Amino acid sequence: MPDAQRWQAGIRATRKRVLVLDVLLAQDRPITTKQVYDELSRRGQPIALTTAYRAVSSLVAAGLVHVFSQAGEATYRACGPTRHHHLICRDCGLVVEQEEEGRPDGFTVEAVYGICASCARGQQQAGS
Amino acid sequence: MPDAQRWQAGIRATRKRVLVLDVLLAQDRPITTKQVYDELSRRGQPIALTTAYRAVSSLVAAGLVHVFSQAGEATYRACGPTRHHHLICRDCGLVVEQEEEGRPDGFTVEAVYGICASCARGQQQAGS
DNA sequence: CACGTCTTGACAATGGTTTTCATTTTCTAC
DNA sequence: GTAGAAAATGAAAACCATTGTCAAGACGTG
The missing domain is CATH 1.10.10.10 (Winged helix-like DNA-binding domain superfamily/Winged helix DNA-binding domain)
Structure with a gap:
């Protein structure tokens, strides 16, 4: 090296x-x-x-x-250096990158936790 | 009692x-x-x-x-039992409750982490 | 009041993460 | 290249938030 x-x-x-x-x-x-x-x-x-x-x-x-x-x-x-935040599913751990949107209240979003559509339906996404 | x-x-x-x-x-x-x-x-x-x-x-x-x-x-x-999620500032810990909005991708938001406008400006909000 | 159940408290145990310190790598200068 | 300084690595111990265990106490019902 x-x-x-x-x-x-x-x-x-x-x-x-x-x-x-x-x-x-x-x-x-x-x-x-x-x-x-x-x-x-x-x-x-x-x-x-x-x-x-x-x-x-x-x-x-x-x-x-x-x-x-x-x-x-x-x-x-x-993660790449591009401006983005993530949607993270609390159930299956799935992560989806999202473009920066910008909020009227000036809050800079870094991560959004919640439940993805699949898990919400009870169809457990392929967890790790 | x-x-x-x-x-x-x-x-x-x-x-x-x-x-x-x-x-x-x-x-x-x-x-x-x-x-x-x-x-x-x-x-x-x-x-x-x-x-x-x-x-x-x-x-x-x-x-x-x-x-x-x-x-x-x-x-x-x-927290009250009403349907809502939170915006949480990673810097000052400030929490703002938000009405449920519903996303096109079916993701159910529970919490949004990021930096509030004040902290982004460097004007550290009154931390605990 | 008496019994069964849930709660509390003290303490030990767990588990992820950080610290310490001696050794090894890596970078820069010569 | 080689030497020296600065940073990184590894092993073991230290930390600290959280949970488990178990005996004693509070609660609620019959």
Whole structure:
């Protein structure tokens, strides 16, 4: 690894952080730090749990990943830098990105929690 | 307390639970269980922390209180039974109730997290 | 009043997350 | 390249919100 690889916010693109980001990019819904850790073990690229926690945290700081907090634990999801917010289903964890709409009251929406149409019908969406 | 006082869902309106609800009703933004506990101690009506946790949990089950999760911990707020959701400011904790609007995609909104106009301007709203 | 049930409190246990500190990587300068 | 400074990593311990356990107490009914 010759040159200095950096992302926004000046954080280094280290080997471990890249591995963590790879895992997050491969998911279609937010996952926990423990799940990132497990996935890397499964891939034969083990990482210390502590490091996994620090990695997701750095990625969030760099704006590459979004945090969600569901049921007492934080979940993470890789996200582009485009202005958007998310609809998160409390039941199945499904996440839908939405264009920024802008509200008359000046409130800047970051995340919208609720129940998606499928779950509302009781047809449990394919949960993780 | 002569008769059996009950709220919806068949939970009893016990002395402790009423105390906890009183504290929550007196707040203008969500607070943690520990804060409920501290406030009751200050009022000379001490409660076991365990009991405080169980009380807020019962009140949520009874539909009298809403839970929010901010920064890894749960916060609670007394709420009427009317259909509505909330706008919660991640910075100052301000909560604004909103009428149910109904979305074209069938998503049922429960909570909207973001930044309120004041905080966006950097004029930190009076935090707790 | 007496019994059965739900609630309370003290304490231990859990589980996600953070801290500490020594070691290793990575970046920049020479 | 190589040296030195700064940042990242790993292992273990520390933290802290929350939940479980169990005995004692309050409540409500018959």
